[in-house]
Amino acid sequence: MLRIALCQMLVTANKQENLDQAALMLEKAARDGAQLAVLPEMFNCPYDIHCFRDYAETIPSGETTVRLAELAQAHKLFLVGGSIPELAGELLYNTCVVFNPRGEIIVKHQKVHLFDVCVKNGIKFTESEVLAPGNSATIFETPWGKFGVEICYDIRFPELTRKMAKNGANVVFVPAAFNMTTGPAHWELLFCSRALDNQIFMLGGSPARDSQSSYVAYGHSLAVDPWGQVMAQLDEKPGILLVDLDLAQINETREAIPVWRQRREDLY
Numbered sequence: 001m002l003r004i005a006l007c008q009m010l011v012t013a014n015k016q017e018n019l020d021q022a023a024l025m026l027e028k029a030a031r032d033g034a035q036l037a038v039l040p041e042m043f044n045c046p047y048d049i050h051c052f053r054d055y056a057e058t059i060p061s062g063e064t065t066v067r068l069a070e071l072a073q074a075h076k077l078f079l080v081g082g083s084i085p086e087l088a089g090e091l092l093y094n095t096c097v098v099f100n101p102r103g104e105i106i107v108k109h110q111k112v113h114l115f116d117v118c119v120k121n122g123i124k125f126t127e128s129e130v131l132a133p134g135n136s137a138t139i140f141e142t143p144w145g146k147f148g149v150e151i152c153y154d155i156r157f158p159e160l161t162r163k164m165a166k167n168g169a170n171v172v173f174v175p176a177a178f179n180m181t182t183g184p185a186h187w188e189l190l191f192c193s194r195a196l197d198n199q200i201f202m203l204g205g206s207p208a209r210d211s212q213s214s215y216v217a218y219g220h221s222l223a224v225d226p227w228g229q230v231m232a233q234l235d236e237k238p239g240i241l242l243v244d245l246d247l248a249q250i251n252e253t254r255e256a257i258p259v260w261r262q263r264r265e266d267l268y
């Protein structure tokens with residue numbers, strides 16, 4: 001059993017306030033027995049392409065990364081640190097840093113697929129105007145086995161999660177911030193699809209909804225099991241979703257419905 005906390009915080013325009021709120025949630029998560037905690041996409045910054053350069057920090061020396069390292073260590077948590085705008089030379093990335101309970105960085109994921117969409121009467125967003133894409137499928141080792149991490153729009157590309165699952169990831173964490181157009185339509189469906197396809201756990205952490213902000217997040221942080229079923233899900237308000245994962249369910253599901261070993265990679 002592994003207890004996970006998905007911290008659905010309200011992200012504001014004030015970076016210090018965001019860091020303090022993350023700190024409070026991580027403290028509560030640890031008190032409630034979480035061994036691993038997840039923060040949302042762009043948790044220190046409004047999700048707005050015009051803000052990313054102003055809020056960007058270098059990794060590992062920037063203040064957000066330093067603070068998260070201290071929090072992971074103080075609370076003895078594995079920490080999937082949401083994402084922040086990362087400044088690397090002249091380029092900006094949407095980057096998730098993962099820490100172990102000693103506060104050491106174990107991996108970082110730079111969002112591979114940039115969110116460039118234009119939905120009529122819905123949402124228009126062009127991350128590629130300001131961000132550069134990452135170039136790796138990201139997995140990391142834990143005492144419970146291998147886990148994967150991808151960021152938000154990355155979940156729409158089934159090959160990325162499949163690659164992580166083939167490399168041994170049995171849980172994939174997705175710091176994310178869907179919106180009021182694609183959230184109701186696709187959020188749950190995408191998490192259930194990736195979980196069912198790969199017979200793994202899929203966990204999504206969103207910011208809470210702020211209807212006054214320029215980008216209104218859907219919320220609904222959730223956990224889906226290898227059977228493709230939603231284990232638990234928040235609504236749109238701030239809160240912490242605690243879930244206990246029984247990792248034995250992965251092999252049980254793969255034995256019961258053996259699609260994982262019946263794949264015909266000679267054909268496709």
Ligand SMILES: O=C(O)CCC(=O)C(=O)O
Pocket residue numbers: 041114115151152153154156176177178179182183186
């Ligand atoms: O795929 C979607 O609908 C939302 C993606 C998104 O908001 C993001 O990548 O940040």
